[in-house]
Amino acid sequence: MPELPEVETIVRGLNRSKPGEAVSRVLVRLGKVFKSGGIKKKLLKRKLAEISRRGKFILIRLDDGQYLVVHLGMTGQLYWISKEHQVDRHTHFRLEFEGNDRTLNFRDVRKFGQVQIYDSEKALWSSEKMKKLGPDALQISRGDFGKLLQRRRMIKALLLDQKAIAGIGNIYADESLFAAKIHPARRANEISPAKVKRLYESVRRILRQAIAAGGSSIRDYRQSDGREGMFQTKHKVYGRTALKCRRCGAKIERLIVAGRSSHICPACQRLDS
DNA sequence: GCCACTGTTAGCAT
DNA sequence: CATGCTAACAGTGG
Numbered sequence: 001m002p003e004l005p006e007v008e009t010i011v012r013g014l015n016r017s018k019p020g021e022a023v024s025r026v027l028v029r030l031g032k033v034f035k036s037g038g039i040k041k042k043l044l045k046r047k048l049a050e051i052s053r054r055g056k057f058i059l060i061r062l063d064d065g066q067y068l069v070v071h072l073g074m075t076g077q078l079y080w081i082s083k084e085h086q087v088d089r090h091t092h093f094r095l096e097f098e099g100n101d102r103t104l105n106f107r108d109v110r111k112f113g114q115v116q117i118y119d120s121e122k123a124l125w126s127s128e129k130m131k132k133l134g135p136d137a138l139q140i141s142r143g144d145f146g147k148l149l150q151r152r153r154m155i156k157a158l159l160l161d162q163k164a165i166a167g168i169g170n171i172y173a174d175e176s177l178f179a180a181k182i183h184p185a186r187r188a189n190e191i192s193p194a195k196v197k198r199l200y201e202s203v204r205r206i207l208r209q210a211i212a213a214g215g216s217s218i219r220d221y222r223q224s225d226g227r228e229g230m231f232q233t234k235h236k237v238y239g240r241t242a243l244k245c246r247r248c249g250a251k252i253e254r255l256i257v258a259g260r261s262s263h264i265c266p267a268c269q270r271l272d273s
Numbered sequence: 274g275c276c277a278c279t280g281t282t283a284g285c286a287t
Numbered sequence: 288c289a290t291g292c293t294a295a296c297a298g299t300g301g
Binding site for chain 1: 289290291292293296297298299
Binding site: 001002003056071073074075110112160162169170218219260261 | 278279280281282
């Protein structure tokens with residue numbers, strides 16, 4: 001499940017091996033992933049410029065100022081592969097480049113991903129999608145994070161809300177809450193200032209460590225060069241149901257919070273502390 | 274073969 | 288408005 005660290009890893013990988021040539025061919029196998037029309041014509045003859053990220057959105061700037069925006073959904077993958085490799089039934093989109101063997105592929109088994117194109121940087125930032133998106137989890141200041149936590153929602157729901165703070169998904173919400181010893185169902189406004197500080201630092205530390213490890217490969221996620229990420233081996237609670245807490249030895253439990261499966265150590269993360 | 278599960282978002286209820 | 292819950296999406300895997 002690509003969250004901020006996985007998306008950041010992909011962006012770095014894509015930038016590292018970007019072809020300098022112009023797009024020579026656009027293969028679209030599944031039109032529904034495209035939220036905007038006329039994509040083929042807009043991409044043809046363009047070169048890829050800087051690739052960046054905001055929350056879980058991948059922003060690919062083209063040499064004429066357009067932006068190709070990709071959201072990977074749950075199972076989306078974006079990677080380079082040789083032309084020799086046939087597209088399989090889950091590959092929805094492929095870009096070929098002039099006289100270059102490598103192609104940029106968008107593959108998405110579950111088809112929840114989205115691809116959109118904007119005519120300019122201005123069009124991108126004034127789009128509904130970007131306007132709705134909260135501050136990036138690695139950019140938000142301590143002060144703004146504290147303000148966010150004055151709301152009375154359950155802390156996990158808040159961390160997962162991309163309008164509130166962008167980039168955190170189920171894995172990193174659970175790992176951050178464990179690190180800060182906070183129960184996911186705890187009301188945000190009832191968390192002590194000391195723990196708010198601890199949570200802010202935990203979110204940043206864990207996202208950074210996960211990026212350094214190339215992300216977490218649970219099922220579909222791969223880096224843009226096809227390798228698995230390694231952060232899943234460092235998880236303290238996510239996917240460790242019934243195993244022993246690495247901090248205190250208690251049994252990790254799985255419960256539903258904010259409609260999502262959540263993993264906690266019942267001893268380290270008490271609802272009333 | 275049925276159902277749980279996954280992330281996100283929209284829509285509805287409170 | 289704020290918040291929470293559910294459905295829907297599509298496919299995999301138990």
